[in-house]
Amino acid sequence: MSGVIKMAAEIRSGQTSATQVVxxxxxxxxxxxxxAFLHIQDNAALKQAAHIDSLIAQGEDPGPLAGxxxxxxxxxxxxxxxxxxxxxxxxxxxxxxxxxxxxxxMDAGAVPIGRTNxxxxxxxxxxxxxxxxxxxxxxDPQRVPGGSSSGSAAAVAADLVPAALGSDTGGSVRQPAxxxxxxxxxxxxxxxxxxxxxxxxxxxxxxxxxxxxVRDAALLLQxxxxxxxxxxxxxxxxxxxxxxxxxxxxxxxxxxxxxxxxTQAGPLEDLVRETLAQTGLSLVPLDIPxxxxxxxxxxxxxxxxxxxxxxxxxxxxxxxxxEADSLSDLYTRSRSEGLGPEVQRRILxxxxxxxxxxxxxxxxxxxxxxxxxxxxxxAALQSVDALAMPTSPSTAFAMGERVxxxxxxxxxxxxxxxxxxxxxxAISVPAGCLEGLPVGxxxxxxxxxxATILALGAAVxxxxx
Amino acid sequence: xxxxxxxxxxxxxxxxxxxxxxxxLSQFTExxxxxxxxxxxxxxxxxxxxxxxxxxxxxxxPDAAEPADQDHLIQAPTAQSEVTVPQVxxxx
Numbered sequence: 001m002s003g004v005i006k007m008a009a010e011i012r013s014g015q016t017s018a019t020q021v022v023x024x025x026x027x028x029x030x031x032x033x034x035x036a037f038l039h040i041q042d043n044a045a046l047k048q049a050a051h052i053d054s055l056i057a058q059g060e061d062p063g064p065l066a067g068x069x070x071x072x073x074x075x076x077x078x079x080x081x082x083x084x085x086x087x088x089x090x091x092x093x094x095x096x097x098x099x100x101x102x103x104x105x106m107d108a109g110a111v112p113i114g115r116t117n118x119x120x121x122x123x124x125x126x127x128x129x130x131x132x133x134x135x136x137x138x139x140d141p142q143r144v145p146g147g148s149s150s151g152s153a154a155a156v157a158a159d160l161v162p163a164a165l166g167s168d169t170g171g172s173v174r175q176p177a178x179x180x181x182x183x184x185x186x187x188x189x190x191x192x193x194x195x196x197x198x199x200x201x202x203x204x205x206x207x208x209x210x211x212x213x214v215r216d217a218a219l220l221l222q223x224x225x226x227x228x229x230x231x232x233x234x235x236x237x238x239x240x241x242x243x244x245x246x247x248x249x250x251x252x253x254x255x256x257x258x259x260x261x262x263t264q265a266g267p268l269e270d271l272v273r274e275t276l277a278q279t280g281l282s283l284v285p286l287d288i289p290x291x292x293x294x295x296x297x298x299x300x301x302x303x304x305x306x307x308x309x310x311x312x313x314x315x316x317x318x319x320x321x322x323e324a325d326s327l328s329d330l331y332t333r334s335r336s337e338g339l340g341p342e343v344q345r346r347i348l349x350x351x352x353x354x355x356x357x358x359x360x361x362x363x364x365x366x367x368x369x370x371x372x373x374x375x376x377x378x379a380a381l382q383s384v385d386a387l388a389m390p391t392s393p394s395t396a397f398a399m400g401e402r403v404x405x406x407x408x409x410x411x412x413x414x415x416x417x418x419x420x421x422x423x424x425x426a427i428s429v430p431a432g433c434l435e436g437l438p439v440g441x442x443x444x445x446x447x448x449x450x451a452t453i454l455a456l457g458a459a460v461x462x463x464x465x
Numbered sequence: 466x467x468x469x470x471x472x473x474x475x476x477x478x479x480x481x482x483x484x485x486x487x488x489x490l491s492q493f494t495e496x497x498x499x500x501x502x503x504x505x506x507x508x509x510x511x512x513x514x515x516x517x518x519x520x521x522x523x524x525x526x527p528d529a530a531e532p533a534d535q536d537h538l539i540q541a542p543t544a545q546s547e548v549t550v551p552q553v554x555x556x557x
Binding site: 079093094096097229232290292293295296297299300307311314316328331332333335336339341344345347348349351352355361362365366368369371372375406407410 | 469473474477478480481482483484485489493496497499500501503504506507508510512513526534536537539540550
C-alpha cells in the first residue's frame with residue numbers, strides 16, 4: 001500500500017479517487033481479524049471521501065491529505081463518533097466535538113475510517129488491557145502489538161491504513177510502533193493540542209502520528225501542530241516545514257548514548273547500535289543518572305494525575321451508571337463496574353501517592369526527580385544533538401506473558417518514559433529485525449527540535465532500504 | 466517507603482470510590498506492595514537541592530463569557546429546554 005504522501009498525490013492527480021481508496025480501506029478494516037478496530041464509520045468516511053472527490057472535480061484544492069484514510073485511537077474525539085477509550089465506562093459515549101488534531105487532519109483532506117483498539121484509558125504496554133479484547137501483532141498473532149496505541153500500530157503495520165493517530169503518555173505511540181515495525185512520533189509537550197484527547201496524565205499526554213515512513217509522520221505533524229486556544233498548554237510557535245527537515249544533512253551531528261539505557265549487552269542492543277553505526281553519525285557515550293529513576297517517577301506522577309483526571313467518571317458527570325439506592329453507592333458501583341483492573345490499580349496507586357502521610361515520600365519525591373531529570377537531559381543535549389537508545393528493552397512479547405506481573409509490564413516503558421516526563425520530542429524508527437520481529441530505535445531531541453530527530457530518523461530509515 | 470497492607474488499600478479504595486471484593490483486595494494489596502517496593506529506590510536517589518524546574522507555565526485565556534456549545538447536550542438523557550436526570554439523592 002502507498003504511504004500518505006504518495007496516496008494523496010495519486011488522489012489529487014486523478015490517478016485514483018478518494019472514494020475508491022476509502023472504500024478499499026473500509027473493506028480491509030471490516031475484514032481484519034487482529035482486533036485493531038473497535039468501530040468502523042462507513043457512512044461518515046464515504047461522505048467525506050465524496051466531498052474530497054467533488055472538490056477535485058471542481059478544480060479546488062482538497063488539501064495535502066486529500067482522501068487519505070486514517071484511523072483514530074479510541075481516546076481522541078471525532079464529533080458524532082464513539083469515544084470509548086476501550087472501556088466499559090464509556091461504551092455508550094459519543095463525542096460531541098472533534099479533537100483539534102482530528103479536525104486539522106480532516107480540514108487537510110484526511111478521511112477517518114474508524115476507531116482503534118487500545119489499553120483502557122491509555123493504561124498499558126501490551127494492548128491486553130482493552131475491555132473489548134486484545135489486539136494481535138500483525139507480525140505474529142500470538143504476540144502483543146505493544147500499547148497503549150495497540151490498534152493504531154497494528155492497523156498501520158498490517159496496511160489497513162497508511163497512518164493512524166495515537167496518544168503517548170509514557171511511550172504509547174513509540175513502544176507499539178517499535179513492536180509493530182512502524183514509525184511513531186511523540187512531539188514536544190504542547191506541540192499538538194490536547195483538546196479532545198481524554199485526559200490520563202495531563203502534564204505528559206501528547207497526541208502523535210503513527211506511519212510507515214518518517215516523512216509521512218513529519219507531514220502529519222506539520223498539519224496538526226500549532227497553537228490552539230482550546231488547550232492552554234499548547235505551544236505558541238506555529239507549525240514548521242518538518243517535511244523539508246527530513247532532507248537535512250545529518251553527517252555533522254553528534255548522538256549521545258546514555259550508558260543507563262545500554263546495559264543489557266544483548267542482540268537487541270547490538271542490532272540498534274549497528275544500525276546507528278551504519279548512519280555514519282558520531283556516537284558519544286554519556287551519563288544521565290536520573291534515567292535509572294524513570295519508572296518509579298513516571299508511575300507515581302502519572303498515576304496521581306490519573307486518579308484525579310478519572311474522578312469525573314462516576315456515573316453522574318460521565319460514564320456507565322450502575323443501579324444504586326444512594327448517591328455514594330451510585331458513585332462507587334458505577335466506577336467499580338465501569339473501570340477495568342489496570343485502571344483501578346493505577347487509581348489506587350495514584351491515590352496512595354497523593355494521600356496524607358505518603359505524598360511527601362512519593363508524589364513530591366517523584367516531582368523532584370522529574371525536575372532533576374529535565375535538567376540532566378537538557379544539559380546532555382547541550383553537548384550532543386540528540387540521544388539514542390532502543391525504544392523498548394525487548395521485541396514483541398507473548399500474549400499473557402506479563403499480565404500477572406504489573407512491575408514487569410511497567411518496565412516495558414523504561415526507555416520511553418524519560419522524554420515523556422521532561423516534555424522532549426522523541427521518535428521511534430524501525431532498526432531491523434531480531435528472530436523475525438521488528439526492533440525500534442528511539443531518538444530524543446532538544447525541546448522544540450523535532451526537525452533534528454526527523455532528519456536523523458530519515459537517515460536511520462535509509463539504512464533499512 | 467511504607468509497606469502496604471490490606472487496611473491501607475481498603476482505605477485508599479474508599480477514598481477513590483472503588484468497591485473491591487475480598488479477592489480483588491488481596492490481589493491489589495500484593496501487587497501494590499510489589500510496585501511500591503520497586504519504586505522504593507526513588508527515596509535514596511540524590512537530587513540537587515537547587516533543582517527547581519517546573520517546565521513551561523500554561524497560558525491563560527481571557528476570562529470572557531461565550532455562547533455555550535449546544536452540541537454538548539447530545540449526551541443528556543433528554544434535552545429540550547430542560548435536561549432530565551435520574552434521582553441521585555436519597556429520598557430521605
